[in-house]
Amino acid sequence: MMTSPLLQVEDLRVSFPGKGFRAKPVEVLHGVSLDVSPGETLGLVGESGSGKTTIGRAVLGLVSPSGGNIRFAGREIGHAGPKERRSLSKDIQVVFQDPYTSLNPSLTIGDILAEPLVVQGATAKDARMRVRTLLDQVGLPSDAVERLPREFSGGQRQRVAIARALAPEPRLIVCDEPVSALDLSTQARVMDLFIDIQRRTGVAYLFISHDLSVVRHISHRVAVLYRGDLVETGAAGAVTSTPKHPYTQRLLLAAPVADPVRQEQRRAERHRLVESQRQQAVQAGAA
Secondary structure, three states: OOOOOOEEEEEEEEEEEOOOOOHHHOOEEEEEEEEOOOOOEEEEOOOOOHHHHHHHHHHOOOOOEEEEEEEEEEEEOOOHHHHHHHOOOOOOEEOOOOOOOOOOOOOHHHHHHHHHHHHHOHHHHHHHHHHHHHHHHHOOOOHHOOOOHHOOOHHHHHHHHHHHHHHOOEEEEEOOOOOOOOOOHHHHHHHHHHHHHHHHOOOOEEEOOOHHHHHHHHEEEEEEEEEEEEEEEEEHHHHHHOOOOOHHHHHHHHHOOHHHHHHHHHHHHHHHHHHHHHHHOOOOOOO
């Protein structure tokens, strides 16, 4: 029996105002369609400027679509108003890229984690109990409640941000480059934390990244975005090991590897691929 998608994005278009007087709007998403099932991780990957973060912001209600639909659990949310968005915050949360600027530096970790619970109507006692559970879930000590964000490392601060997103027990978390500001070893630990939390809670992730190796590690399926268009989608293993689209092939070759010799080979291979595709484009234009 097939499960209905939790999140459905259909023919999504987003335009931003053009620069200059009477400039026409610039469309940055050109009819993108994707979906995320309950308990699934969809990795959304593309270079800077591809439009991947704009999709996440549209799902969160931070930008307004100029066309298409966004449905959550069958409910149209693309143009939801402030009151409806507040009610959605229990089910849809976000973890941003920078684990420091996304946390209020003047609040203790306990206050940061309790705030969304109190907004949802929890008593002070219930909020304190839930905070202790959240800290345990993300592997932070119980005495963290009295400390400020600046007292933690980047990886620990991102764990706090994840705990805050988990506080209202959401069904979907939009993860916008959540490990790109961390060193490689910390990235691996935080990604393993995301996977462990999903196994225990069943939460779904829309996981946005520019790094194909990151989405390979965490995703069930991968969608590749190039200049506002979805160019390839499929099972994570297939898309990240034997991609079909030339752009995805370039992304794969751009992903760093630990072996310096292999890294140099990949760099040369990517250069040959880019040059070959450029020549094909020139020949097609001449024809």
